[in-house]
Amino acid sequence: MIIFPAIDLYEGKAVRLYRGDYAQMTVYSEHPEDIGSRFVSEGATHVHLVDLEGARDGTTPNLETALRLKRETGLFCEIGGGIRNMDTVRTYLENGLDRVILGTAAVRDPAFLEKALEVYGSRIAVGADVRDGRISVQGWTEDTGLSLSDFCERMRKIGVQNLICTDISRDGAMRGTNRELYSRLSRELGMNITASGGVSSLEDVIALRKLNLYGAIIGKAWYTGTVSLKEAVERAK
Numbered sequence: 001m002i003i004f005p006a007i008d009l010y011e012g013k014a015v016r017l018y019r020g021d022y023a024q025m026t027v028y029s030e031h032p033e034d035i036g037s038r039f040v041s042e043g044a045t046h047v048h049l050v051d052l053e054g055a056r057d058g059t060t061p062n063l064e065t066a067l068r069l070k071r072e073t074g075l076f077c078e079i080g081g082g083i084r085n086m087d088t089v090r091t092y093l094e095n096g097l098d099r100v101i102l103g104t105a106a107v108r109d110p111a112f113l114e115k116a117l118e119v120y121g122s123r124i125a126v127g128a129d130v131r132d133g134r135i136s137v138q139g140w141t142e143d144t145g146l147s148l149s150d151f152c153e154r155m156r157k158i159g160v161q162n163l164i165c166t167d168i169s170r171d172g173a174m175r176g177t178n179r180e181l182y183s184r185l186s187r188e189l190g191m192n193i194t195a196s197g198g199v200s201s202l203e204d205v206i207a208l209r210k211l212n213l214y215g216a217i218i219g220k221a222w223y224t225g226t227v228s229l230k231e232a233v234e235r236a237k
Contacts (some may be wrong), residue, residue, distance in 0.1 A: 001209045001236040004048035004078070004194065005039045005229055006219040007032050007069070009062035016220055017052065020136075020168050028223050032065055036073035042229040046076040048164075048196075048217045054082025055103070063091065070096050080127050080164075084109065089116050093123055101164060103127035104137040106155065107144055117159055125162035125194075126155050130181075136168060156189055162214070163189065166196040177204045179211070186211045200226055205235045 007014050010025065014032040018024035029035050036047055049069070051062040059082050070077045080101030083089060092100050099122075106113045106126045116124045128151055129136045135146045148165075155163060165185060167178040177198040185193050192214035199205065200221040208216045216236065221227040 001205075001213055002046050002194075002215040003044060003205070003229070003233045003236045004046045004215050004217045005044050005222055006048045006050065006196075006217050007035055008050045008052050008219070009065055009081075010052045012062060012065045015052070016223060022052070022056070026223075033069040033072045036069045036075055039229060040073050040075060043233040044075065044229060045233075046078070046215070047073070049077055049079040049081075051079065051081030055080070056082075058082045058084050058104075060088055060091070066092075066097060067095055078125060080125075085112065086115060086119075089120065089124075093120060099123050099125055099162070101125045101127045103129060106160075107135060107137050107146065107151070110154075110158070113160075114158055122161045124160070125164055126160045128152060128155075128163055128165045129168055130165065131168040152185065152189055152191075156191060160191065162192045162194070164194040164196055164215075164217070166217075167198060176200055177208060177216075179204075179207050182208060182213060183211050186213060202227060202231055202235055205232045209236050 008016055013027050014029040014035050016026050049066050053061045066079050077097045078099035079097055083100050083102055084105040089100050102113055130148050133148055135144045135151050137144055177195055182195045194215035195208050195213055196217040199216050199218050222229050
């Protein structure tokens with residue numbers, strides 16, 4: 001299982017939100033690439049980036065920050081947030097980022113998602129952001145009413161290989177990950193599943209690895225010093 005330490009980007013800074021609430025934001029660094037370098041020193045090979053402004057507004061204000069982090073660290077970089085047309089996908093992937101994550105667009109514009117999959121295949125991931133069993137979009141601000149099960153089945157049928165599932169209620173809350181949710185997804189879907197939200201201990205990492213998941217995203221637990229990234233990477237192997 002791959003460990004993806006996370007960097008959320010806002011106004012060129014590395015920040016964290018509590019349960020997706022933009023009013024509850026903590027700034028961790030003015031220079032996200034410095035955090036990326038720390039990840040490398042602790043054994044990480046991958047990083048999960050989210051452009052929070054992009055997720056909310058459908059824009060790409062942190063593009064240059066993401067590209068600089070990639071250049072300076074050499075990490076495998078996946079990024080999500082505001083990617084809603086082929087021009088944005090092309091800009092990220094053809095300038096050196098490794099994978100893009102479609103969230104709102106995967107729900108609202110299936111034709112775009114299918115085109116992106118046709119052109120870039122496994123370099124496209126889909127984010128399934130879940131609150132109370134339903135998919136949320138627009139930076140977690142809008143409930144679509146679409147059930148997680150129906151959404152995942154739709155994604156599987158059109159050929160999505162990589163699914164990143166976030167339990168919004170657990171994100172940044174340090175309550176542990178939703179193991180029951182990821183166990184069910186692992187059993188039911190023939191896809192690469194990455195768990196996101198609430199990974200707050202080495203026990204979480206070990207439990208997710210045993211579910212044969214593709215990856216796990218670690219955010220606040222690293223920033224607060226609760227989880228050693230080096231140990232998490234080793235336990236995930």
